Amino acid sequence: MIKNFKKWQCVTCSFTYDEELGMPSDGIPPGTAWEDVPDDWTCPDCSSPKSDFQMVEI
DSSP states (O other), rough: OOOOOOOOEEEETTEEETTTTOOOGTOOOOOGGGGSSSOOBOOTTTOGGGGGEEEEOO
């Protein structure tokens, strides 16, 4: 079964979180769905909160 991964973009700086890639440097393994990213996670580029991200269609 192929998982439909999504991408989430920071509205402040346009950094993109890709569910397929995760953020291993932040302890978030590849394949981690956005809803499973900790609520206190912040953008690695501008420190905006998780709530400042929107799903983007690619």
